[in-house]
Structure formats: C-alpha cells, structure tokens
Amino acid sequence: MTARFAREVPAGPPAGPPAGSSWPDDGVVAPYHLHVDGFLHTVAGAWIGDSLLTVLRDVIGVTSVKDACEQGRCGACSVLLDGRLVASCTVLAADANDAQVSTVAGLRTAGPARAVRAAFLEEGAVQCGFCTPGFVVAVTDLLTRRPDADEEEIRESLAGNICRCTGYGRILAAIRTVQAERGTLLSGDAPAPPHRGVGR
Numbered sequence: 001m002t003a004r005f006a007r008e009v010p011a012g013p014p015a016g017p018p019a020g021s022s023w024p025d026d027g028v029v030a031p032y033h034l035h036v037d038g039f040l041h042t043v044a045g046a047w048i049g050d051s052l053l054t055v056l057r058d059v060i061g062v063t064s065v066k067d068a069c070e071q072g073r074c075g076a077c078s079v080l081l082d083g084r085l086v087a088s089c090t091v092l093a094a095d096a097n098d099a100q101v102s103t104v105a106g107l108r109t110a111g112p113a114r115a116v117r118a119a120f121l122e123e124g125a126v127q128c129g130f131c132t133p134g135f136v137v138a139v140t141d142l143l144t145r146r147p148d149a150d151e152e153e154i155r156e157s158l159a160g161n162i163c164r165c166t167g168y169g170r171i172l173a174a175i176r177t178v179q180a181e182r183g184t185l186l187s188g189d190a191p192a193p194p195h196r197g198v199g200r
Contacts, residue, residue: 032097036060037106048094052086053077055093056103064104064133075161078134079103085141087160104133112147112178113140119174119181127165135161139175147182 031044034055041060053070056062056079065088066076072090079088080102088101107113116139119125126132135158142149142157149157154175163171 029094032094034060034093034096034099034101036062036101037103043093046093048092050093051089052079052081052091052093052096052101053088056088056101062103062105066130066133068130073160073162074131075134075138075158076131078137078161080107080137080141085138102137104136107137107140112143112182115178115181116140116143116174119177120171123170123174123177125166125170125174131161131163131165135163135171139171139178143175143178143182147179149179 027048028045029048031042032046034041034043036056043055043059046055046059050059051070053065053067056065057067065079067089068074068076070089072087075087077088078085080086080100081088081091081096082099083102104113108117113136116136120132120136125135138158138161142154146153146157151172154172158168158171
C-alpha cells in the first residue's frame with residue numbers, strides 16, 4: 001500500500017527531477033536539521049519523499065513514535081511540530097527543516113504531560129500500549145490549549161487517534177482525572193505534601 005502524505009510524493013526515488021526542480025537525480029536532498037526533544041539532529045542523504053515518521057524512527061532512532069497506518073488516520077505517530085499537533089506520517093521530513101519536534105519522550109515533564117501519563121496508568125488506559133504515545137501527545141496538546149474542555153470537545157479532538165483495546169472509556173476517565181486534579185491545584189484545595197525531614 002502506498003502511503004499518502006499531506007503533499008503527494010513519489011512512490012519511490014524518481015527517475016529524474018521534475019522540470020524546473022533543483023532535486024538531485026536520485027531524489028536525495030541536501031542535509032537539513034531537526035530539533036527533536038531538545039536535541040539538534042542533522043539528517044543527511046535522505047530521500048525527498050521520506051516522511052517525518054520515517055526519519056524519526058529509522059534515522060534518528062525515536063521508536064516511541066509508532067508506525068501504523070502511514071495515512072494520518074490512526075494517531076499513533078502523533079508529535080508536536082513547532083507546537084502544533086500533527087501526524088508525523090503526513091509531513092515530509094525535509095519540510096520540517098529547523099523545526100522543533102516534540103515526541104512523547106520529550107513531553108515527560110512539559111505542561112500537563114506528566115499528569116496525563118500518570119492518569120493513563122492509574123485509570124488502566126494502557127493495554128497493549130501501541131497507541132499510548134500518540135494519545136499522550138494528543139491529550140497533552142488538548143489540555144495545554146483547552147484545560148477545561150468538555151467531553152464533546154475531548155472526543156472531537158481525539159477523533160484522529162485509534163485504540164483497539166480499551167474502548168476509549170478509560171482514556172476519557174484518565175483525561176477527566178487530570179482535569180479534576182488540575183482544578184484542585186488551581187483552586188488551592190490540594191492537600192499539602194507530606195513533610196520530609198532532612199536526610200529522610
């Protein structure tokens with residue numbers, strides 16, 4: 001099955017550059033740079049049609065970004081690209097030159113990400129775990145933009161993420177848990193942390 005990206009790309013390295021194109025004959029592009037989870041990576045010798053997903057996994061080695069549908073329909077490869085939620089399989093990597101890419105690994109303590117991860121575990125929203133990185137990125141993006149999103153907005157925002165194990169109920173419960181805990185913290189009603197003496 002040929003992957004469909006946000007912009008039509010050849011199914012393999014082209015026989016020659018299109019008219020007026022500066023592509024090399026073999027479709028290899030000049031080196032470009034990606035800032036992934038705070039680290040600068042130089043990508044050299046990549047094919048013009050490589051998606052951001054392919055480069056993240058096969059060149060940079062970020063395997064938490066999952067390769068599933070390659071059509072932008074399942075959400076398993078979700079990342080933040082310059083702060084915008086995207087399916088990395090639909091973005092040409094070369095088009096992301098000098099962009100900031102955040103994967104689930106880079107969101108461990110950013111915004112509500114830490115609380116989202118904890119709530120997924122607490123509510124049992126993780127089974128096989130394949131879709132979880134994409135969900136955590138998508139939920140973190142949603143709650144950063146709309147911390148008080150209602151259920152309709154949550155469902156709409158996560159429509160691009162597919163889970164074949166949990167039935168979504170536990171994922172929604174995890175999101176409500178994060179919202180409730182954040183509301184408690186903002187209201188000042190959170191319990192005080194336990195006192196820990198020096199050296200304990």
